[in-house]
Amino acid sequence: MANALEVRGLTKRFGDLTALNRVDLAVPEGSVYGFLGPNGAGKTTMLRILTGLARADGGEARLLGHPPGSAQARSLTGFLPDVPAFYPWMRAEGFLQFAGGLFGIERAALEERVPKLLELVGLSRVDSRIGGYSRGMRQRLGIAQALVNAPRLLMLDEPTSALDPLGRKDVLEMIASLAGRTTVFFSTHILADVERVCDKVAILDHGSVVAESDIHSLKARYAAHRLELRVEGGAEGAGSAIGAAGGTGAASLIAALKGRPWVTKVEASSSEPGLVSAVVTDLARARREVPRIVADLGLGLERLESGEISLEEVFVELVGAGR
Numbered sequence: 001m002a003n004a005l006e007v008r009g010l011t012k013r014f015g016d017l018t019a020l021n022r023v024d025l026a027v028p029e030g031s032v033y034g035f036l037g038p039n040g041a042g043k044t045t046m047l048r049i050l051t052g053l054a055r056a057d058g059g060e061a062r063l064l065g066h067p068p069g070s071a072q073a074r075s076l077t078g079f080l081p082d083v084p085a086f087y088p089w090m091r092a093e094g095f096l097q098f099a100g101g102l103f104g105i106e107r108a109a110l111e112e113r114v115p116k117l118l119e120l121v122g123l124s125r126v127d128s129r130i131g132g133y134s135r136g137m138r139q140r141l142g143i144a145q146a147l148v149n150a151p152r153l154l155m156l157d158e159p160t161s162a163l164d165p166l167g168r169k170d171v172l173e174m175i176a177s178l179a180g181r182t183t184v185f186f187s188t189h190i191l192a193d194v195e196r197v198c199d200k201v202a203i204l205d206h207g208s209v210v211a212e213s214d215i216h217s218l219k220a221r222y223a224a225h226r227l228e229l230r231v232e233g234g235a236e237g238a239g240s241a242i243g244a245a246g247g248t249g250a251a252s253l254i255a256a257l258k259g260r261p262w263v264t265k266v267e268a269s270s271s272e273p274g275l276v277s278a279v280v281t282d283l284a285r286a287r288r289e290v291p292r293i294v295a296d297l298g299l300g301l302e303r304l305e306s307g308e309i310s311l312e313e314v315f316v317e318l319v320g321a322g323r
Contacts, residue, residue, distance in 0.1 A: 004029040004153045004183035005050070009059030012045055012207075019045040021207040022059065027200075029152075030180045034194035035187040037204035038319060043187035044082065046204075047157050051079050064152055075103070078146035082158040084138055088131025092123050092141055095130060096148055103149040110148075117144040120177075122170060136167030143174060147182075154178065156186035160193050172197050205319040218314055225283045228269060229253065229276040230303035231294055249299045250276050256293050262286055275303075 005027035012020040019042045027033045037043050048054040050061055052069020066072040086095060093114055100110040118124040121140035126133075130141065139159060146154055159175070160168040168190075176197045178184050188194060194201050195215060202212040211218055231249040250268065253276050257266045262282040269275035280286040283306060294301045 002029050003027055004031075004064055005033075005061070005185055007046075007050075007059070007061045010046070010049065010056050010061055011058035012042075012049060012054070013057050018207050020049075020056070023204070023207070023209055025202055025209065025212065027183060027185055029183050031199040032175060032179050032184045032197050033186070034198035034201040035185060035204065036189070036191065036194050036201055037187070038189055041189075041204040041319075042207040043189075043204060044157055047079070047155055047187060050155060051077070075149065076151055077153045077155060078149060078151035080139075080142045080146045080154075080156045080159055082161060084142035084145070086130045086133075086138065086141065088129060090130050091128070092118060092126060092130065092144070095141065096144055099145045100148045105149065113148065113150070117147055120144065120147075121174060134167075136163050136170070139163060139167065139171055140174075143171070151182060153183045153185065156184065158188055159186055160188065160190060168193070203319065210319065211314075225280055225286075225306045227278045227280055227283075227286055227290070228303065228305045229278065229290065229294075229301070230274060231276075231297075232300035232302060249297070250274060252297050253294065253299070256297060257290075260289075262289075 003026045007023055007025040010020050010023040035043055049056050050068050061068050063073040064076050096114045096117060097110050121144045123140055160171050172193055175184055200214050203210050231253055254266050257263050257278055262280050262285050264279045264281060266278040269277040291301055
C-alpha cells in the first residue's frame with residue numbers, strides 16, 4: 001500500500017527547546033491515522049510544518065510525493081486547525097463557495113459540491129450567520145472547508161477538542177465515514193477518540209515518536225492483558241483497607257503478585273471495592289499460577305477474569321513515567 005504521508009528525521013527547534021526530534025512517520029493511503037500525544041508534545045508544530053506554515057530545521061516530509069507548502073501538496077490536501085476562524089458575517093454556503101474559489105474550483109463544480117458537504121457535516125438546514133455558531137457547528141464547518149477541494153489527504157489538529165459529547169460523536173462519525181476515500185491524519189490527546197476510529201497510531205512525547213503501530217498490535221506489544229481477581233475475604237474493609245498492610249485477603253494477594261516476572265502492575269481495582277487488578281505479560285502463565293498463589297495464601301479464588309488493556313494504559317506506560 002502506498003503512503004499518503006511520509007516523514008523522515010523531521011526536526012524542529014525553538015532556541016534551546018527541541019519541539020520535534022528526528023520524527024519518522026508513514027501514513028498509508030486511505031487510513032485514519034491518529035497522531036497522539038499529551039499537550040505540548042509537538043503535534044501542532046508537526047502539522048504546521050506539514051502544511052507549509054513553518055519550516056523544519058532538519059529531515060524531510062512528503063505529502064502524496066510532494067514537499068510541504070508546494071502548490072501540488074496544497075491542491076491535494078485539506079487542513080483544519082485546532083481553532084478554525086471564519087468571517088462571522090458569512091453563511092456556511094457562501095463561505096464554502098469562497099473557500100472553493102481560492103482553490104480555483106469552477107463555480108459549476110462548487111454548486112454541486114457545497115450542498116453535499118453541508119449535508120455531510122450536518123449543516124444543510126442551518127441558514128444563520130457563522131458568528132452565531134456554536135463551537136461544534138464551527139468544527140463541522142471547518143471540516144467541510146477542509147474537504148472543499150476534495151483532498152486526498154485530510155489533516156486535522158485536535159478536531160474534537162472542547163466539543164460536548166454529542167459534538168464529538170458527530171465529528172468522529174464524519175471522520176470514520178471518510179476511511180478508504182480520503183486519508184485522514186489527525187492529532188489529539190483524547191485517547192478514546194483514537195481507539196474508536198483509527199487504523200494506526202503514533203504516540204509523540206517530548207518531540208519524539210515513542211511508538212507507531214496499529215492499535216491492536218500496540219496494546220499487545222506493551223502489555224498483554226488485564227486480570228481482575230477476587231479472593232475470599234478480599235472485600236473486607238471495602239476500599240481503604242485493600243491496599244493497607246493490615247493483611248486482608250486482597251492485600252495479601254497484591255503483595256504476593258508484586259515482583260512476579262509476568263506481572264507489570266498490580267493494585268486495588270478502582271472500579272470495584274475488594275477487587276484486585278493486575279496487568280500481565282503472559283496470560284497463560286498467569287492463569288496457571290494465580291490459583292496456586294491464592295491456595296498457598298490459604299484463600300479461596302472467587303473470581304478470575306481477563307480482558308484486553310486499553311489504549312490509555314499503553315499511553316500511560318509509554319509517556320507517563322517521566323511526568
